[in-house]
Amino acid sequence: MAKPQRRVLIAGGGIGGLSASIALARYGIETTVLERSSFAEETGAGIQLGPNATRLLRALGVLDAIEQAAFEPEAVWVFDGLSGRRLAIVPLGPEAEEHYGAPYLTLHRADLHAALLAVARQLALVEIRPNFEIARFEADEETVAVGTAGGSSIEGSSLVGADGLWSAARKWIAPDARLRFTGGTACRALLSVNGLQGVFGEPIVGLWLGPGSHLVHYPVRGGKALNVVAVIDSGSETQGWNQAADPDALRAGFTHWCKDSKSLLEQAEGWRLWSLYRLRPLGHWSRGPTTLLGDAAHPVLPFLAQGAALAIEDAVALAASLAANRDNAAEAFLGYETLRRRRTTRVQRVSRRFGWLYHLRGPARLARNFALARRDATTALDRLDWLYGERTLS
Numbered sequence: 001m002a003k004p005q006r007r008v009l010i011a012g013g014g015i016g017g018l019s020a021s022i023a024l025a026r027y028g029i030e031t032t033v034l035e036r037s038s039f040a041e042e043t044g045a046g047i048q049l050g051p052n053a054t055r056l057l058r059a060l061g062v063l064d065a066i067e068q069a070a071f072e073p074e075a076v077w078v079f080d081g082l083s084g085r086r087l088a089i090v091p092l093g094p095e096a097e098e099h100y101g102a103p104y105l106t107l108h109r110a111d112l113h114a115a116l117l118a119v120a121r122q123l124a125l126v127e128i129r130p131n132f133e134i135a136r137f138e139a140d141e142e143t144v145a146v147g148t149a150g151g152s153s154i155e156g157s158s159l160v161g162a163d164g165l166w167s168a169a170r171k172w173i174a175p176d177a178r179l180r181f182t183g184g185t186a187c188r189a190l191l192s193v194n195g196l197q198g199v200f201g202e203p204i205v206g207l208w209l210g211p212g213s214h215l216v217h218y219p220v221r222g223g224k225a226l227n228v229v230a231v232i233d234s235g236s237e238t239q240g241w242n243q244a245a246d247p248d249a250l251r252a253g254f255t256h257w258c259k260d261s262k263s264l265l266e267q268a269e270g271w272r273l274w275s276l277y278r279l280r281p282l283g284h285w286s287r288g289p290t291t292l293l294g295d296a297a298h299p300v301l302p303f304l305a306q307g308a309a310l311a312i313e314d315a316v317a318l319a320a321s322l323a324a325n326r327d328n329a330a331e332a333f334l335g336y337e338t339l340r341r342r343r344t345t346r347v348q349r350v351s352r353r354f355g356w357l358y359h360l361r362g363p364a365r366l367a368r369n370f371a372l373a374r375r376d377a378t379t380a381l382d383r384l385d386w387l388y389g390e391r392t393l394s
Ligand SMILES: Cc1cc2nc3c(=O)[nH]c(=O)nc-3n(C[C@H](O)[C@H](O)[C@H](O)COP(=O)(O)OP(=O)(O)OC[C@H]3O[C@@H](n4cnc5c(N)ncnc54)[C@H](O)[C@@H]3O)c2cc1C
Pocket: 011, 012, 013, 014, 015, 016, 017, 034, 035, 036, 037, 043, 044, 045, 046, 047, 048, 109, 132, 133, 134, 135, 162, 163, 164, 165, 166, 167, 168, 188, 241, 293, 294, 295, 296, 302, 307, 308, 311
């Protein structure tokens, strides 16, 4: 029989890794989080957190810590990007909070990350090691060891690979898995809300759909800044979250768009891009006492805004599974993987489909707009129950 859990190693101190360390500490399980960065840089931009994520953040004691930095939008307004016509409204704010028992929030990724880090640092069972970039993995049935290229190493009884989209742990657990560039690019910028006019000053998430491109904007930093994300079906492959984007190449994707949406693109400066990748669902996420979570296990395209939420859900599910089977991490991880696979695959599939719907052209675009405009706003939240109403984990 395997030995009970001693120390769980977590590769990556991003959203999922820190959530997992907090969730495991609630069951009395010790973790060491190994993060390659020094945590000093504030990278990334806006993130949306549906009630499926905020419900779990509340249970982890993190929701209060993001309250000041987060914004609760009143609704999603969906527009046709060419005509500027509003097609649909999905209520959020108090209505969504009442429907789902948790709020829908928008915030800067750095603020969510800082809150998770602050909560994790207060926990005696969580050790955090920055500047530890894992380059080597070894495991037998009872022990896992990881090391840096410089020769530092550390041992634990199991390992959770939460090292993001370009995961080194995934290469070790599923060496044949290949990220594939979709051909699309997301560009993001932050604007001060001072002086923003019309719809851009409204307390909403704006979603503008157009042929081969779409635009999303929402308030972050407690409402002081507007996060803008422009997605185009073109661009070249670039690794990382913080590459500078060429504004002219970006604006070329919006040439025939209405005046309002183009004016927003003109106002935003300092565009950063990230290339969009997809990964076929992995045959397995776990190998003995090692497993994956979040983007390392199942990266999602950003069109349902669920990347961070799925990582948080994984963290909570993994902790419950390991707590219920402390003597056997391999079995616990298989249980976790089985529990999570169906949902994460569904979210990956629906996100891809939404991206396709957002970018329709010609008559298909008109048919989509017609269907959206006919939808009954009063049942909009019911249609999202499968996504935001997930309660098996709370
Ligand atoms: C810097 C950054 C900026 C981002 N910006 C946005 C954004 O603006 N909008 C958005 O929607 N999503 C953004 N994302 C992605 C989003 O945060 C993730 O999709 C989501 O949170 C899933 O969480 P995760 O824990 O799986 O991965 P992440 O939150 O990406 O965390 C992975 C962590 O692992 C660390 N890591 C990677 N390799 C190693 C290694 N070999 N050894 C040790 N540590 C390692 C990384 O430094 C990172 O901290 C960003 C991610 C990062 C890392």
